[in-house]
Amino acid sequence: MSGATLVADGDRPREGGPDRKAIDVAVGVLLATNGDFLLTSRPEGKVYAGYWEFPGGKLEAGETVEQALRRELHEEIGIVIAAAEPWRVELVDYPHALVRLSFCKVRAWTGQLEMREGQRFAWATLPVAQSPVLPGALPVLDWLAAERGFPGATCA
Numbered sequence: 001m002s003g004a005t006l007v008a009d010g011d012r013p014r015e016g017g018p019d020r021k022a023i024d025v026a027v028g029v030l031l032a033t034n035g036d037f038l039l040t041s042r043p044e045g046k047v048y049a050g051y052w053e054f055p056g057g058k059l060e061a062g063e064t065v066e067q068a069l070r071r072e073l074h075e076e077i078g079i080v081i082a083a084a085e086p087w088r089v090e091l092v093d094y095p096h097a098l099v100r101l102s103f104c105k106v107r108a109w110t111g112q113l114e115m116r117e118g119q120r121f122a123w124a125t126l127p128v129a130q131s132p133v134l135p136g137a138l139p140v141l142d143w144l145a146a147e148r149g150f151p152g153a154t155c156a
């Protein structure tokens, strides 16, 4: 997992000193009724372009995780989500940023998927065939695998 370190919440960040502030990110794990989950590729021009991730983005000032997720998923993939179910929070220390990822499960939405930033998308199953997966998205595959009693999260 080059270039990123998963750190337990409360651990001191690896770079930038103790004052390095985490950037809050809201991330959606969209679950279809058959259990498939949505992966999208990071658009050109962003760090880790082309890597597979779960859709989402940074919180804007004053937003809650759910508000940010609702806005980001509408802006980026064209859907309006129903409830966002808070799931797990993970701190990831990248060279470019320290991010706090708040993952939410989303089981219902309206609208058709429309990749508004030129991303690719895939309804994925375990083991995940899409590659490469963003380091900060890999643990989610393990969590899903654990929930489902599935032995291997990726094909690698």
Ligand SMILES: Nc1nc2c([nH]c(=O)n2[C@@H]2O[C@H](COP(=O)(O)OP(=O)(O)OP(=O)(O)O)[C@@H](O)[C@H]2O)c(=O)[nH]1
Pocket (backbone or CB within 6 Å): 025, 026, 027, 046, 047, 048, 053, 054, 055, 056, 057, 058, 059, 092, 094, 097, 099, 101, 134, 135, 136, 137
């Ligand atoms: N959306 C998303 N971001 C993730 C995941 N895992 C992970 O480490 N991240 C990190 O969280 C941050 C999200 O930033 P972003 O650039 O996608 O967010 P954004 O759309 O608001 O960015 P912008 O400033 O370009 O508009 C990135 O540093 C990204 O590497 C994931 O599964 N989904």
